[in-house]
Structure formats: C-alpha cells, structure tokens
Amino acid sequence: MSAIRFDDVWKEYGDHIVLERITMEVEPRAFIALVGPSGCGKTTLLRMLLGEEQPSRGQILVDGKPLPGEPDADRSVVFQRYSVFPHLTVLQNVLLGRELRDAKFMARLFGAARRAATDDAMALLAEVGLAGQEGKYPSALSGGMQQRLALAQAIMRGPKILLLDEPFGALDPGIRADIHLLMKRLWNETHLTVVMVTHDLSEAFGLATRVIALERSRNRPEERERYGATVSRDLEIFPRRSAEPRSSVQPAPIGTTRSDQEHQPGRPGALVLKEQP
Amino acid sequence: MRLVNIRPGRQTRFYLLALPFLLVAIAYFAGSSARLAQNPNDKLLPALPSMVQAVKQMAFEVDPRTGSYLMASDTVASLGRLGSALAISTVAALVLGIVIGLLPGANALLGPFVSVTSMVPPLALLPILFIVMGLGENSKIALIVIGTLPCMIRDLAMKVQELPREQIVKAQTLGASTWQIALRVAMPQTLPRLIDVLRLQLGPAWLFLIAAEAIASDSGLGYRIFLVRRYLAMDVIIPYVAWITLLAFLIDVGLRVLQRKAFPWFASVRAE
Numbered sequence: 001m002s003a004i005r006f007d008d009v010w011k012e013y014g015d016h017i018v019l020e021r022i023t024m025e026v027e028p029r030a031f032i033a034l035v036g037p038s039g040c041g042k043t044t045l046l047r048m049l050l051g052e053e054q055p056s057r058g059q060i061l062v063d064g065k066p067l068p069g070e071p072d073a074d075r076s077v078v079f080q081r082y083s084v085f086p087h088l089t090v091l092q093n094v095l096l097g098r099e100l101r102d103a104k105f106m107a108r109l110f111g112a113a114r115r116a117a118t119d120d121a122m123a124l125l126a127e128v129g130l131a132g133q134e135g136k137y138p139s140a141l142s143g144g145m146q147q148r149l150a151l152a153q154a155i156m157r158g159p160k161i162l163l164l165d166e167p168f169g170a171l172d173p174g175i176r177a178d179i180h181l182l183m184k185r186l187w188n189e190t191h192l193t194v195v196m197v198t199h200d201l202s203e204a205f206g207l208a209t210r211v212i213a214l215e216r217s218r219n220r221p222e223e224r225e226r227y228g229a230t231v232s233r234d235l236e237i238f239p240r241r242s243a244e245p246r247s248s249v250q251p252a253p254i255g256t257t258r259s260d261q262e263h264q265p266g267r268p269g270a271l272v273l274k275e276q277p
Numbered sequence: 278m279r280l281v282n283i284r285p286g287r288q289t290r291f292y293l294l295a296l297p298f299l300l301v302a303i304a305y306f307a308g309s310s311a312r313l314a315q316n317p318n319d320k321l322l323p324a325l326p327s328m329v330q331a332v333k334q335m336a337f338e339v340d341p342r343t344g345s346y347l348m349a350s351d352t353v354a355s356l357g358r359l360g361s362a363l364a365i366s367t368v369a370a371l372v373l374g375i376v377i378g379l380l381p382g383a384n385a386l387l388g389p390f391v392s393v394t395s396m397v398p399p400l401a402l403l404p405i406l407f408i409v410m411g412l413g414e415n416s417k418i419a420l421i422v423i424g425t426l427p428c429m430i431r432d433l434a435m436k437v438q439e440l441p442r443e444q445i446v447k448a449q450t451l452g453a454s455t456w457q458i459a460l461r462v463a464m465p466q467t468l469p470r471l472i473d474v475l476r477l478q479l480g481p482a483w484l485f486l487i488a489a490e491a492i493a494s495d496s497g498l499g500y501r502i503f504l505v506r507r508y509l510a511m512d513v514i515i516p517y518v519a520w521i522t523l524l525a526f527l528i529d530v531g532l533r534v535l536q537r538k539a540f541p542w543f544a545s546v547r548a549e
Contacts, residue, residue, distance in 0.1 A: 052446055073452035082443035086546045087465045096461065097451040107457045139545035157451050 002063050002074070002160040002193050003028045004049070009058035010228065011044055017228035018044050022058070024212070024231060029243045031187055031194045033204035036214035040229040042197045045214070046163055049195060050077055062161070073101070076159035078167040083150035084138045090149055091134035094121040097157030121156065128152045128182055144175035148182065155190060164196035168203065180207060188243050209242060211235045323512040331512040335501075347501065348520070354496040356524070358414060359486050362421030363475065366482075369422075370429035371471055375463050377430065378437025379445075380455070388434065395427030400488060407493060417489040424485040425478040432477070436470040437463055469540040472532050479532075483525055 004026040011019040019041040026032055034042045047053045048060060051071045060067045062074070077083075084093050098117040099109050109117055125134055128148040138146050147167055154162060168176045168183075184207060187194055198204050204211045215232035216224070285293055309322035323331075336348040343350070376383045377391070403420055410416040440463065448462045490499030498521055505513045536543065 050446065050450070071446050071449035073450065076450045077447060079443045079447070082441035083447060085444060085447075085462065085466075087540070087542050096448075100448075100451050100453045100457050100461070104454070104457070107453075107461045137542040137545070139542060154450070159450070 004161070004193065004195075005061040005064075007058050007061060009048070009055045009060060011041065011048065011053070012056040012228075016225050019214070019230065020228035021230045024234065026193065026195070026210075029191065029193055031207060031209045031241075031243075032196065033208035033211045034195065034197045034214060035199070035201060035204050035211060036229065036232075038199075040214045040216060042214055043165060046165055046195065046197050049161070050075055050163055073097075073157050074159055075161045075163060076154035076157060077163040077165065078147065078150045078154055080166045080169050083167075084146055084153060086138055088137075089134065090125065090130060090136055090138070090141070091118065091121055093138065093149055093153050094124060094156050097153065101157065121152075124152050124156055128186075129178075142175070144171050144179055147171065147179060151182065151186060155186060155192075160191065160193065162192045162194045164194065164198075166197055166199060169199060176203070183207060205237065209237055209240075211237065320509045320511055323515070327512045328516050331510070332516045335513060335516075348517075351496060351498045351501050352520075352524070354500075355486060355490065355498040358417050358489075358497070359421065359482060362418040362486075363425070363478075363482055365418070365422050366426045366429055366478070367471065367475055369426055370433050370474065371464070371467065373430045374433025374471075375437055375459055375467055377434040378440075378467075379459055379463050384434070391427050391430050391434075395431055397423075397427075399424035399485060403489065403492065412493040417486070417494070420489045421482050421485045425482050428481075429474050429478055432474045433467060433471060436474070437467055440466060466546075469536050469543040472536040476529055476532050479525060479529060483521065487521075 006022045006024050009019065009022040010017065022045065034045060036042050044053065048055055049067070051068055054069060071077075085096070088096065095109070095114075095117055098120070099107055102113060102117075103109055122131075122134065125131055128151055130145060130148055130152065133141065133145065138149060141149065150167070168179055171179065180203065186192070187207075196204075196208065211233070212231055212235075213233035214229045216227060216229045217232070218224075218227040305322065306325070309324050312319045312322050313324055332348070336346060339345065340347045373387070373391075377387050378384070399420060402423060403416075406416040406419050406423075410419060444462055445458060448458045453461065486497075487499035487502070490497040491503040494500040498517055502514050502517050
C-alpha cells in the first residue's frame with residue numbers, strides 16, 4: 001500500500017529521449033494500467049519504478065521518499081517470461097522469498113521454521129489454484145500456471161507495490177480470463193498498489209482503476225529521437241473502481257489463529273497454529 | 278525421400294553406430310595379417326593374440342621389479358593426477374566463474390586477465406613448472422590446472438552472464454543480497470553447466486596429463502606408453518591407448534548421467 005509520485009521524470013539514452021515530462025500521482029492501492037504503442041517507453045517506466053534503471057531527470061517518490069537505486073523487497077515484479085526459477089520446484093519457488101528474508105547467510109530454512117514457511121506457501125499455492133502441483137518444476141507447468149506461480153512467489157514476500165510487465169500477454173484468452181479473476185482477487189485481498197504494462201486494452205480497462213496511455217507527441221522520423229513519449233491520456237475508470245476493504249472478521253480455521261505479531265504487508269492476515277498447552 | 282528426412286530406426290542406428298568401429302578394426306587386422314605374413318617378427322601392427330598376451334602380462338601378472346600390477350598402478354597414478362587436478366579446476370572455476378559472471382566489477386577486473394591467460398600455451402609453461410615445483414606430482418597437477426582452468430572460468434562466467442536478467446532482478450525483488458543471489462540463483466543453475474564445461478575440458482586435461490607423464494615421471498599411463506616406445510612395443514601401446522580412450526569415455530558418460538540425474542530440470546531449460 002504505497003503512493004507513488006512521478007516528479008517531472010525524463011529518461012534519455014545518450015541523445016535519444018525515451019520519456020519526457022512524466023508527472024503523475026498514483027494513490028495507494030490503485031491499479032494502474034500503462035498502455036501505449038510499442039516502443040513508447042512503457043517498460044522503461046516500469047523498469048525505473050523497479051529500480052533497475054534510473055531517471056535521467058526528475059525523481060520518483062514512493063510514500064514521499066525517493067526510490068532506492070536498486071530493486072528491493074518492497075517492489076515485486078512479474079515479467080512475461082523468466083519470472084520463476086527453473087531450477088526450483090513450485091513449492092521451492094514460493095518458499096524462496098521467505099528463505100531469503102529469514103536466513104541471511106544460508107538462504108535456506110530448516111526444521112520448524114521451514115515447516116511454518118511451507119504451510120504458508122501451500123496455503124498461498126492453494127489460493128492461486130496450484131494445489132497439488134508443488135513438487136513439479138516450472139517447465140512442467142502450462143504458461144498460465146507459470147504466471148500463477150509467479151504471482152504467488154511475488155506476493156509471498158509481502159511487497160507494497162506489484163509491477164506487472166505484460167504478464168498475461170502470452171496466454172490463451174480463456175486462461176487469461178481465469179488469471180484476470182485471480183489478479184483481481186489478489187489485488188482486493190492484499191495491500192498492493194499495482195502497476196501493469198499491457199498491450200491489451202480490454203485487459204487494461206477490465207482490471208485497472210486508472211488507465212494511463214503513453215504516447216509520443218511528435219512522431220515524424222526526424223523528431224523521433226529528440227521527443228520522448230509522455231502521458232497522453234489519464235483515464236479514471238467509471239464507475240469508480242477501488243479495492244474492496246479487506247474483510248476483517250473472517251473466522252480463522254479451527255486449530256489456528258490469526259497472527260497479530262508479524263504483520264506482513266501484502267499478505268492476507270497470516271494464519272499460525274494455535275499453541276496448545 | 279530427401280536425405281534430411283530419413284531417420285534411422287533403433288536397429289539401423291545400432292548398426293550405423295558400430296560400422297565405423299568395425300571398419301577401423303577390419304582395416305587394422307587386415308594390415309596386421311598382411312605385414313605378419315611377410316615378416317612374422319614385425320612389431321608395428323601386432324596381431325590380437327600378442328596384444329592379449331601383453332595385456333595379460335601388464336594387467337594380471339605381478340611385475341617382478343616393482344611387485345605391483347603395472348596397468349593397475351599406472352591407472353591409479355594417472356587417474357589420481359587427473360582427478361585432483363580437475364577437482365581443483367572445477368572448484369576454482371565455479372567460484373571465479375560465478376564471481377566474474379555475476380559482478381560487473383569483478384568482470385572488469387578479472388575478465389580480460391582470464392582471457393589473456395587462457396591464451397598462454399600451457400605446455401610452454403611446463404619447464405617453468407618443473408623448475409619451480411620439481412618433477413613430482415605437483416608440477417603435473419599444476420600443468421593440468423593451468424591448461425584447463427582459464428578456459429573453464431571464461432566459459433562458466435559466460436554461462437552465468439547468459440542467465441536471464443529477469444531472474445537476477447526477480448531475486449532482488451524477493452529481497453536477495455548479492456551473496457544470496459550467488460548461492461540460490463546463480464550457483465544451482467551454474468552447476469549443470471559446469472558439467473558441460475568440464476566435459477569439454479576432459480580432452481585437454483588428458484593431453485596435458487600424458488604430456489607431463491611422458492616428459493618426467495616414474496608411473497602413469499603416459500609414462501608407460503613412452504617407456505615401452507623404446508622397444509617398439511606396439512602390443513602394449515595399442516591396448517594402453519584403447520584403455521585410456523575407454524576411461525575418458527566412461528568419465529564422459531558418468532558426467533552426462535550425473536547431469537541428468539542430479540539436475541532433472543536442466544534438460545528443458547537447455548531445450549529452450
């Protein structure tokens with residue numbers, strides 16, 4: 001749950017201006033869809049948000065603070081490809097975030113810590129519809145399942161912002177509709193602010209609270225290098241869409257209780273086993 | 278039907294596989310019997326029985342001078358050198374390959390240096406090694422390491438750099454430190470590729486082993502071949518060469534099997 005502010009952001013590669021005069025505010029828990037023609041800098045904008053690239057001018061603020069210069073656990077990402085690790089099974093992929101957080105040196109969990117993390121991961125896998133697949137390697141999953149796994153992996157660590165780079169672009173329409181439902185649910189149930197780059201306008205209008213179009217204002221060949229793309233349309237979806245408030249009084253399953261100690265932004269209230277005397 | 282579309286069946290494939298081996302054997306034994314018919318004392322192309330006799334003597338009879346089975350002790354000596362050298366090369370290549378491949382700074386520091394050192398002809402360094410380290414095991418192992426390590430580092434660093442950039446970014450968004458990226462993302466994915474690199478370096482490793490043994494040694498497969506060369510003992514040399522080939526082949530097969538069993542996910546990644 002974070003507000004993002006773009007403050008007159010420019011991106012130039014040498015003489016080539018890709019983006020110019022990007023100024024906008026993104027409210028917490030928004031779902032932003034970035035659309036625009038190929039090569040208009042949508043992905044560049046996302047990579048700057050990710051911290052993989054730095055703006056040439058201006059700055060990006062998250063919750064009022066300048067963005068750190070490299071990717072971190074506050075901002076998670078799902079790419080169109082290569083989002084999950086091919087050498088880890090489904091379960092290991094989801095566990096990885098927790099292992100990286102809790103075991104700084106070994107980057108692996110053992111014993112009770114591992115069992116607890118595994119329980120969380122299995123619950124999350126069931127939520128995204130991957131129950132029963134946990135022992136498989138990603139290459140054995142269909143494209144849609146791989147992206148579900150990528151979403152689960154991204155959310156497990158509890159990010160504040162979720163960045164999606166054409167995540168569903170390579171999927172069949174039917175599978176895409178299913179995963180849209182999942183995406184909506186995850187957005188509603190977690191604290192995420194989502195920024196999604198997409199080619200698909202119906203996807204943009206179907207999921208987002210706000211659709212932002214990037215476009216070059218001047219497109220003559222001799223102007224192309226010297227004028228970057230900028231925000232040309234900024235459309236709020238009507239009727240206004242917003243994330244459902246999280247249902248706060250959900251009874252926890254028998255034998256478990258909701259954890260109030262370890263708050264993880266992004267994760268729906270984690271379930272922990274009730275300590276039996 | 279076009280040749281590009283003709284796929285041999287299982288059985289045909291087996292016959293095709295055997296054919297070149299068979300042709301070489303036929304050519305050899307035809308030449309051998311022709312020469313032996315002319316001169317029964319000919320030593321250049323010994324017949325099968327005399328090779329069997331020589332192998333029996335080398336492999337299954339105790340050598341009266343050393344009190345050991347020569348072929349076995351030669352094999353142990355050579356494989357010991359090869360094994361320890363390749364173990365050093367493999368571990369060093371894994372560490373340095375990941376460091377150079379993952380860290381742009383290390384790449385700037387060491388990349389060009391490794392490229393240059395991989396161009397040094399290792400055999401030209403052999404005299405230096407003998408002078409510095411003596412004629413013992415160390416200089417032989419050092420030669421194999423020097424001969425294989427730079428190429429292995431270079432290849433492996435390249436493999437690490439070929440990992441999709443998305444994976445490195447993804448790991449960072451899961452909170453991974455540089456160390457954790459190396460440990461959980463780069464290394465596990467580098468290991469199966471390390472086996473590929475090692476397999477490619479097996480040939481050079483054997484070359485340097487035989488060369489070092491030929492020049493200064495008192496045991497080893499290469500030593501034996503060059504020793505009996507003085508007596509034109511082709512009946513020993515040819516079985517020894519066949520034995521070395523078999524060993525190299527078995528090591529290669531073993532590495533391939535290890536790669537398939539230990540990294541079941543790798544086949545589909547490579548197929549992409």
